Amino acid sequence: MKLTLEFGGGLELLCDSVKIHHVSVEPQDGEQKLTMKHLLSWVRTNLIKERPEMFMKGDSVRPGVLVLVNDCDWELSGQLDTSLEDKDVVVFISTLHGG
Amino acid sequence: MEGETAKPAKGRVCTICNQRRAALKRPKTLEQICRECFYAVFEQEIHGVIVENQLFKPGERVAIGASGGKDSTVLAYVLSELNRRHNYGLDLFLLSVDEGITGYRDDSLETVKRNEIQYGLPLKVVSYKELYGWTMDEIVKLIGLKNNCTFCGVFRRQALDRGAALLKVDKLVTGHNADDIAETVLLNILRGDIARLSRCTSITTGEDGPIPRCKPFKYTYEKEIFTYAYFKRLDYFSTECIYSPNAYRGFAREFIKDLERIRPRAILDIIKSGEDFRISTSTKMPEQGNCERCGYISSQKWCKACVLLEGLNRGLPKLGIGRSRGVNNEPGKNTKQAKGVESIQSKQCGNLDF
Ligand SMILES: [Zn+2]
Numbered sequence: 001m002k003l004t005l006e007f008g009g010g011l012e013l014l015c016d017s018v019k020i021h022h023v024s025v026e027p028q029d030g031e032q033k034l035t036m037k038h039l040l041s042w043v044r045t046n047l048i049k050e051r052p053e054m055f056m057k058g059d060s061v062r063p064g065v066l067v068l069v070n071d072c073d074w075e076l077s078g079q080l081d082t083s084l085e086d087k088d089v090v091v092f093i094s095t096l097h098g099g
Numbered sequence: 100m101e102g103e104t105a106k107p108a109k110g111r112v113c114t115i116c117n118q119r120r121a122a123l124k125r126p127k128t129l130e131q132i133c134r135e136c137f138y139a140v141f142e143q144e145i146h147g148v149i150v151e152n153q154l155f156k157p158g159e160r161v162a163i164g165a166s167g168g169k170d171s172t173v174l175a176y177v178l179s180e181l182n183r184r185h186n187y188g189l190d191l192f193l194l195s196v197d198e199g200i201t202g203y204r205d206d207s208l209e210t211v212k213r214n215e216i217q218y219g220l221p222l223k224v225v226s227y228k229e230l231y232g233w234t235m236d237e238i239v240k241l242i243g244l245k246n247n248c249t250f251c252g253v254f255r256r257q258a259l260d261r262g263a264a265l266l267k268v269d270k271l272v273t274g275h276n277a278d279d280i281a282e283t284v285l286l287n288i289l290r291g292d293i294a295r296l297s298r299c300t301s302i303t304t305g306e307d308g309p310i311p312r313c314k315p316f317k318y319t320y321e322k323e324i325f326t327y328a329y330f331k332r333l334d335y336f337s338t339e340c341i342y343s344p345n346a347y348r349g350f351a352r353e354f355i356k357d358l359e360r361i362r363p364r365a366i367l368d369i370i371k372s373g374e375d376f377r378i379s380t381s382t383k384m385p386e387q388g389n390c391e392r393c394g395y396i397s398s399q400k401w402c403k404a405c406v407l408l409e410g411l412n413r414g415l416p417k418l419g420i421g422r423s424r425g426v427n428n429e430p431g432k433n434t435k436q437a438k439g440v441e442s443i444q445s446k447q448c449g450n451l452d453f
Pocket residue numbers: 113114115116117118119132133134135136137
């Protein structure tokens with residue numbers, strides 16, 4: 001499915017300084033739905049070019065990274081369990097970089 | 100603009116208006132609220148802090164320390180909004196410091212210049228070059244990356260005061276937020292600097308100095324400032340300072356974020372702890388006088404900036420850093436007092452948001 005991923009607050013520096021990525025990601029083998037958990041590991045493998053520890057900690061984002069799915073705080077949709085749909089927009093903003 | 104990216108509403112309903120779809124979970128209260136209600140409570144809370152602490156008087160001239168970063172951009176936006184809405188009667192200005200960092204400060208200054216037009220606030224820029232004769236680039240070339248944050252911090256503090264004096268303002272407001280203050284409380288504990296521990300939580304500081312400074316975002320979470328800036332599509336600059344930040348502070352920052360994830364209230368509680376340390380008055384704060392060289396407030400013969408400058412100009416850049424022997428170490432002077440200045444800075448140099 002097609003997704004739009006946006007990186008801000010300095011996170012874009014980890015992926016070739018490109019802020020907006022239009023990507024196509026499929027659910028994990030044997031799964032029906034694409035979850036944020038899988039998307040994060042996909043991003044880490046496919047988009048993050050350097051310092052992945054600035055983006056992730058364990059299997060989630062590093063504390064201090066804001067995540068919005070369709071302009072909605074992912075804490076409302078179940079964080080890693082959030083399931084994604086075609087044409088969803090996912091935004092990652094680091095609050096750890098500069099003000 | 101706003102709302103365009105959102106797909107059809109799904110998910111929970113706002114617990115304030117019970118109508119629109121919730122867009123965020125407030126870290127402070129764990130309420131799930133919609134975008135419109137968020138704008139309203141966010142602005143109202145800051146208004147409440149301003150009123151309750153009597154931060155301003157009608158007719159005052161107030162400079163907003165503007166770095167182009169998200170804190171000061173949101174502060175400039177919200178303060179000019181509240182000034183109109185609640186008739187504070189303030190004359191607001193943007194005040195920026197140009198440290199002379201190619202590729203970083205010149206870009207963020209462009210953001211501030213756009214903010215000047217967007218918010219209709221007059222902008223004043225003071226530069227290290229014109230005040231001190233040195234840019235940060237030149238200083239780093241001479242001293243390397245090790246102690247550059249000492250220079251950055253000391254010079255910026257004084258530069259803001261000088262800029263504020265040029266603007267003839269009564270007050271200077273900065274964008275320090277709750278996360279920043281919690282971080283500074285922790286750092287002061289880690290340094291054993293109890294005297295500064297309570298002072299760093301004061302909403303207004305420097306009332307004894309040339310220009311009082313206040314922090315209207317003292318209780319405002321960083322997460323909400325980012326979310327506000329993002330939802331409102333405010334124009335801010337977000338790239339790390341190339342003269343990299345202090346690792347110790349970065350560590351404290353990360354620790355705070357870890358705590359916040361487990362228990363968001365931790366940030367407010369740390370600030371509360373800092374405030375409650377006020378009882379310990381046995382640690383004497385140094386007496387304030389004036390620098391013999393430039394007249395800036397100083398507890399020493401020369402102010403910290405003049406000591407650092409003397410070092411730079413004499414080719415002894417280590418002067419004034421750490422336990423140096425310099426002009427201020429005369430017999431009879433309490434050398435312990437000299438270390439104060441850098442710990443007052445409550446944000447890492449790396450992000451240059453004062
Ligand atoms: Zn609502």
